[in-house]
Amino acid sequence: MDALYERPKSLTNRATGYCPGCLHGVATRLIAELIDELDARADTVAVLPVGCGTLGMFHFNTDVVVSPHGRTPAVATGVKRSCPEKLVFSYQGDGDLAAIGLAEIMHAANRGENFTVIFINNGTYGMTGGQMAPTTLVGQKSTTTPEGRDPAGTGYPMTMCEILSQLRAPRYIARFSLDCPANIVQAKKGLRKSFELQRAGKGFTFVELLSNCPTNWGLSPLECLDWMRENSMKAFPLGVFRDRED
């Protein structure tokens, strides 16, 4: 009998550390499947952020380097420049990438660093209990915007694909959603494309994955998915923002 579905070798044999219904698990699995499919496990370095994504150090059965908060693209730069033969990805949340690490992501992108950034956007600081993120939607409640995010004092959600698309160097920039199987399949295609471009030495690739946070959104896993479709996916339109041919 053939196994139709099994744990990728690029995942450790361990129960998930993520909350029930959290799409980090989906993202983590997609990446691990892809590493297996590319037969790259022995050559992959996952550079992890500070936040829920740090838990990847339990899950990725690859080389892992845990970065200081937001410096993930700088650490990945050090990893990739010193070992160009490795498949390197950074895995970052919205606080890590779009708040404290804004300088690092902008400059890694601007240098055209030859690694892949996987950006998990769920509009909140999950690990610390649901504070406002740079991607929190207007009106969305968080523990630090109890009345909802008011642009008058806290600005607007930062659209990182659009912002990074202002730069000339990046090779591939795209946003996907993990809300349903069809979109998950698309997300995997985008991740595959990024990894393949990196392996071909084509430069900086950026994949944003719209995600959820049942715990801090205060919604059930299913309600989260509806909320993503009605809100997140409208504020953060899906699509390919950059696919530059050489």
Place this chain on the structure above:
Amino acid sequence: MEKKFLKGNEAVAEAAILAGCRFFAGYPITPQNEIPEYMARRMPQVGGVFLQGESETASVCMIYGAAAMGKLAMTSSSGPGISLKAEGISTLAGAQLPAVIVNVMRGGPGLGTIQAAQSDYLHATKAMGHGGFRVLVLAPSTVQEAIDLTYKAFGLAVKYQNPAVVLMDGWIGSMMEPVTLPEAKEPVRNNYTGWGTRCFNPQGVGVVDVVSSCLLEPDRQELLNIHFGEMYETWARDEVMVEEYMLADAEYVIVAYGTAARAARTAIGSLREKGVKAGMLRPISLYPFPYDALKRLDRNRVRFLLDTEMTLPVQMKDDIRLGVADAVPVHSCGRSGGVVLTNEDIEDALLRIVEEEGK
């Protein structure tokens, strides 16, 4: 053994390459700019990597990434930039990774001045970042020593899987002196021996590396903290470096490091001509600090010690007092903010104290 005439900052950079360093990331700040500039020219010639980071914060994280991959890596900066590197240095220490950080000191605090000073002794020796860790701190007094100590710093960093710091002042960085270069070492890949893999992916030991300063579990973190404490004890036993200059009959002992020690040496010559029996104890390793050399001083003969630094208030005094257990008075003198400390400053200060004590 190649002889050259080199500027301190360039000497440090060349010494790093000779020690096998093949990865440098830095950010412009005076008075250390010759280090990244030299590396930008030199690294490509030896197949290494030079990166100008978008900040000091990013630069130290770049060397963290390179160190995680087993490469010998270095970054350099000066006071304000070293503050920004605190996060990365703490992360290197916590993840048990070797790297060398060069601080070419200027006047402080804050942005301070760009002129040479010794304003970062406390920062370097007590807490280069959060979390209660130590780094090896080596303080050159000549350009030759800047080479030798940078070269040695890489060896120590690898030996202890811990960051090492070359703490020099802007004078050493910008002066030129004839030097002899050490032999070039072949760059080798340093194997990761930190605790991350066995904490997070025990099956991966020997197969994959999990490099992390985040151990998550309090009991594991405590064990690592205890391990660090034991390691620092071995440093105190094995890695202390100190120069004792004209101490055999000294009644007045100047304690000084770096450029301050050069001025002190001249002052001692002049004092000796006047019949004042002065000598010097020069810490070369600032951490571990040469407490034992101070303990060995003849307390019946030595009238007082003079902590001499290019920073005010002086910063080394508490360590000196610990060394002599307050059995000998410890006075201080110095200049600060980038004002030049002269041998006359030291001589005058010492003679004034002799006179006051004689009253």
